[in-house]
Amino acid sequence: MGAIYRKYQERGGRPVFQTSQLQSYHDILDKLYNIASSPDYVRDMRIHEKLSSLLILLMEDAWDDTQIQNTPDTLDIQAIKDYLDENFKSRISLDDLAGSFYLNKYYLMKLFKDRY
Numbered sequence: 829m830g831a832i833y834r835k836y837q838e839r840g841g842r843p844v845f846q847t848s849q850l851q852s853y854h855d856i857l858d859k860l861y862n863i864a865s866s867p868d869y870v871r872d873m874r875i876h877e878k879l880s881s882l883l884i885l886l887m888e889d890a891w892d893d894t895q896i897q898n899t900p901d902t903l904d905i906q907a908i909k910d911y912l913d914e915n916f917k918s919r920i921s922l923d924d925l926a927g928s929f930y931l932n933k934y935y936l937m938k939l940f941k942d943r944y
Contacts, residue, residue, distance in 0.1 A: 845890045905943045
């Protein structure tokens with residue numbers, strides 16, 4: 829969940845927001861409650877559909893273009909560092925490491941040097 833929340837923040841999601849679409853939230857939640865208590869044989873799929881609608885509505889409300897963090901490289905480098913920390917006893921070549929993370933090895937070296 830931590831990685832999902834970081835991705836949400838990177839893309840401009842705010843932790844707190846105020847909606848102007850309160851009725852839309854009520855409608856989705858009412859429909860969810862009705863679907864969950866129904867004997868409908870495709871109930872799970874309908875619940876999934878409404879949960880997706882709820883998440884889309886939340887993202888629309890929580891979106892803030894001024895808060896977008898343009899740091900995908902930072903997260904890539906952190907994942908690489910985590911990998912190295914976990915596998916430090918193994919023989920790891922720069923070419924293999926760069927290939928595993930789909931990065932150019934020279935670009936990887938630059939990012940790693942800038943960060944660490």
